[in-house]
Amino acid sequence: MKKRLWLSLALAYPVMLSFTYSGAAHAADANKPWLDAKQSPDARADQLVKAMTLDEKIQTVFAFFSTDFAPKKHEQPKEGRPDSAGFVPGIERLGLPPQWQTDAGVGVATQAVSKKPYQRTSLPAGIATAATWNTKLAYAGGAMIGAEARASGFNVQLAGGVNLQREPRNGRNFEYGGEDPLLAGVMVGEQIRGIQSNHIISTVKHYAFNDQETNRNHVNVVVDDKNGRMSDLLAMQFAIERGQPGSVMCAYNRVNGDYACENDYLLNEVLKKDWKYTGYVMSDWGAVHSTIPAALRGLDQQSGYPFDKSDYFNGPLKEAVVNRHVPQARLDDMVKRITRTMFAHGLVEHPVSKPKSDDAGIDFVAHGKISQADAEEAIVLLKNDNNLLPLAANVRSIAVIGGHADKGVLSGGGSAQVYPIGLSPVPNEGPAYFPGPIVYHRSSPMGELAKLTKAKLTYNDGKDVAAAAKLAAGADVVIVFANQWMAESFDADDLSLPHKQDDLIAAVAKANPKTVVVLQTGNPVVMPWLNNVGAVLEAWYPGTNGGAAIARVLNGEVNPSGRLPATFPASVDQLPRPKIDGDAKTKDENIIEKITTNYNIEGAAVGYKWFDLKGHKPLFPFGYGLSYSTFAYGDLSAKPAGSGIEVTFSIKNTGKRDGKSVGQVYVSPVAGGWEAPKRLGGWDKLDLKAGASGKATVKVDPRLLGVYDSASKTWKIAAGEYLVTLADSAGAQPAASVKVKLDAVTVDVNGR
Helix, strand or coil, rough: CHHHHHHHHHHHHHHHHHCCCCCCCCECCCCEEEHHCCCCHHHHHHHHHHHCCHHHHHHHHEEEEEEHHHHHHHHCCCCCCCCCEEECCHHHHHHEECEEEECCCCCCCCCCCCCCCCCCCCCCHHHHHHHHCCHHHHHHHHHHHHHHHHHHCCCEEEEEEECCCCEEEEEEHHHCCCCCHHHHHHHHHHHHHHCCCCCEEEEEECCCCCCCCCCCCCCEEEEHHHHHCCCCHHHHHHHHHHHHHHHCCCCCCEEEEEEECCCHHHHHHHHHHCCCCCCCCEEEECCCCCCHHHCCCCCEEEEEECCCCCCCCCCHHHHHHHHHCCCCCHHHHHHHHHHHHHHHCCCCCCCCCCCCCCCCCCCCCHHHHHHHHHHHHHHHEEEEEECCCCCCCCCCCEEHHHHHHHCCCCCCCCCCCCEECCCCCCCCCCCCCCCCCCCCCCEEEEEHHHCCCCCCCECCCCHHHHHHHHHCCCEEEEEEEEEEECCCCCCCCCCCCCCCHHHHHHHHHCCCCCEEEEEEECCCCCCHHHHCCEEEEECCCCCCCCHHHHHHHHHHCHHHHCCCCCCCCCHHHCCCCCCCCCCCCCEEEEHHHHHHEECCCCCCCEEEHHHHHHHCCEEECCCCCCCCEEEEEEEEEEECCCEEEEEEEEEEEECCCCEEEEEEEEECCCCCCCCCCCCCEEEEEEEECCCCCEEEEEEEHHCCCCCEEEECCCEECCCCEEEEEEHHHHHHCCCEEEEEEECCCEEECCCC
């Protein structure tokens, strides 16, 4: 057996590395009927799989890390794109192109070891895009980064992060879409749809329950079927339905004992059988732990070798197929899912090519404007006492303190890192290697504000608190920039700003109560100084033109319209787990069987639902956000529509400034019986001139009205009265409410 395994490895490995591909699309001929684009993707994939040799099939399900990786003595594949996430060789004789894979959800990323990173446009963080509550912006941003991926020579983008924010200290929350299944699923789904409009494949990730970074490689998430289907899995389901991603990336963690990438329940039962997903499942980098179990339980492609301990889907899989431990039909299904997806998304008819220049001919000015539009609508105005913002025309002096606001804006770290044109203006901060370094985008909020105001701006880095307070005392207005750098591979210790920035803000506010705090964070934070400052903006990680976006909101060129996609707790004591389960100081492999986190504590009551259920008062509720204008909500009506509810309402801009407002529809059964008192049923964002009104229609999905029944795999909507409320946040008093009577209805697992 050992001799046979060695031989299969020796034969398969060199074939993959010696591949070359012309990059040209192939015309169909009688010998290659699968190249006929008039046929369905399924028919084409069936024909192609029949023409492939066993080695070619194995080659298609096994992906290499496309970056030199010294710890494993791994060299970038010859035909791979430099310093990128992955590479799967194509098959020239069959006209099948390679798969060139790039991270991530905010733009074309570069692996941290690169000496010459790709310099590309970065969208704001995923959580920021979710904060816009604007599906058109999400699509446009996705289309933009998908275009840059294509121009850079990539045809697979590892985007689409939709893990729910169960844990507000999670290091990767900035990549995701918040805490609500509908909001996260719809917004991320729209971004996926935009990415794939460029004839490239996008993933959705990380499937599933990968909601903390502490011990992420082995933590066992305990969650029952009902709770999962009504929370994290529902978010994934909405994103898949909306975006139709070509691939699902399975996660690192275990779920009810089995690793996510060899979890029959997640991959075969839920994804492929119940949801009828026709794409393929790729692993996260280093998330594969076996050959036979992983193949039989639904994994279709091993990614990023040598991050895993073995090349499970290379020689070992070939031997398992030859010896019939893995049926030939299963391997064929794996290959069909991959190639069908490539046909469906136009990878064959629209091949990518290696860029001829570093900038790949990208219009960075136009793309920067797309990113800026996203950032401007993402900024959430959390507080504005006495209309301190927008800055008054008679302000003569402004003290700008902290956050490198004179240089640029912060970005999140890890595999999602996009490097700016000209690279970071703030070098040598944070870890030298993954998940660092800390990168700033070259868009200075202070420099951009100077273009918009006649006031004198003076900068202090905030490192000397006394000096910062002295500068603040002599200014008309103070703007403090407070940063929280988060990244893949670690979680925050608590909900406080790091590096004693709370003390800085408190001292500055004591010296001058006309203090504006601009937060650049990836997570919710507590604000012990909140009562002593005049205004607070949550800017998240605002992307390539983030400084301009912040300045335009501060000065009133833009009326803020962002709304929180996640609850800001008042303290960690309000959370289902005041302490994160696991041991961040001990290597995962040394405590594999001891790491468990129980998501049945809150079940499907994630975020604002947990706060409602427990009666906790958050610092700021889900959906919250202020404006420089005022809005009136009314004309609410609701009626049964199919198996759901159709809701209509109006919004009037009652202020003196043009602005945008988000009408949020919440639903709840009068008789109770849900995981929490209410759920978000839908929303609409209206752009209204001062004094103007607009009407909106929202359709509530039947799954948001029912309770999942695991035994029958259906959603059961109970007969009775349902309260439909219209509000501007989950914590606000309803602006209007109406009851609608529903008959008992049962819909299938997909809401039909």
